[in-house]
Amino acid sequence: MRLNQYLAHNSQYSRREADRLINEGCVKINHRIAKLGDSVYKNDKIFVNGQFIKEKDKNQYSVIIYHKPKGEIVSKKDDRGRRIIYDSLPSxxxxxxxxxxxxxxxxxxxxxxxxxxVAQKLMHSSLERIYYLKIKGYVNEQIKRSMLEGLKLEDARAGGHRLNNIQSMEFAPFTGFEIIQExxxxxxxxxxxxxxxxxELRRFFAAFDTHVMDIKRVRFGFASLGKLALQKWRFLEKSEYTKLHHFLKKESE
Structure with missing residues (x-):
């Protein structure tokens, strides 16, 4: 395993922060000052600023749910000075x-x-995500059919960020939809x-010249937002952890 990956897995440092610490000579493998690109092998001992970094038990992890508001970036930092989610979460x-x-x-x-x-398994899973949307326009038969059957776009730039270089995109069929109000x-x-x-949702509806005005995610697989207040967080409940353990076990089979 690469050293920066080891540190990201077993400490509070991100890979970028790990690379910086390695570059600054703050990281040792056994008694040797580490270099960028080094790997960690069995029985190696890793130290950051003299502190021993113990390898975590892969079966021990924590998961929280955060009610993200509009106007926060899901990132470690923002070069435009906008508020990030970690500004609201405890240190x-x-x-x-x-x-x-x-x-x-x-x-x-x-x-x-x-x-x-856990993050990778969940991100790349086919667990259902539930959203409430407000769109400018109406859901016609073409949109309904595409939600039920899926959609492939050669040009999916509409609805995306101007700096994103995604060109084409294929959308799997929606698991379902319900029109609440028109x-x-x-x-x-x-x-x-x-x-x-x-x-994904902004690009999908933009393909039909329909602008998504508002998006709120209320469920991700076994985890629900419930009545969690805006900018508040909570740990998974026992029943949610049980479902997560079952999901991870199934994924590893």
Whole structure:
């Protein structure tokens, strides 16, 4: 395992922070000052500023749910000085990894974990994600058919961020949808999807010249937002941890 990956897995440091510490000569492998690109092997002892970094038990991890508001970036830092999720979370969660993203203008359920393995398994899973949407326009038969059957776009730039270089995108069929209200040129609906692609819902509806005004995620697989207040967080409940353990066991089979 690469040294920066080892540190990211077993300490509060991100890979970028680990690279900086290695570059500054703050990391030792056994009694040797480490270099960028070094690997960690069995029985190696790793120290950061003289502190021994013990390898974590892979079966020990924590997961929290955070109610992300609009106007926060899901990132460690923002070069434009915008507020990030870690500004709202206690400092003890600064090393937690977000499970996927919610864009700047979206809100709702965001899971974070101190286990890169858990984060990767959840991010790339087909667990259902439930969202409430407000769109400008109405859901016509073409949109309904595409939600039920899936959609492939050769040009999926509409609805994406201007700096993102994604060109084409394929959307799996939605797990379901419910039109809640149609009035005044707007539609409110509830949808379920099984992917977490970049700005997936915004790109999907933009393909039909329909602008997504509001997105709120209320469920991710076994975890629900419930009545958790905006900018508040909680650990998974016992029943949610049980479902997570079953999910991870199934994924490893």
């Amino acid at each position: 003890g969660f600064s090393h937690f990894i977000p499970v996927g993203r919610l864009d700047f203008a979206s809100n709702g359920l965001l899971m974070l974990t101190d286990s890169p393995m 009035s005044g040129g707007y539609t409110r609906l509830k949808v379920g999807i099984v992917e977490g692609q970049n700005r």
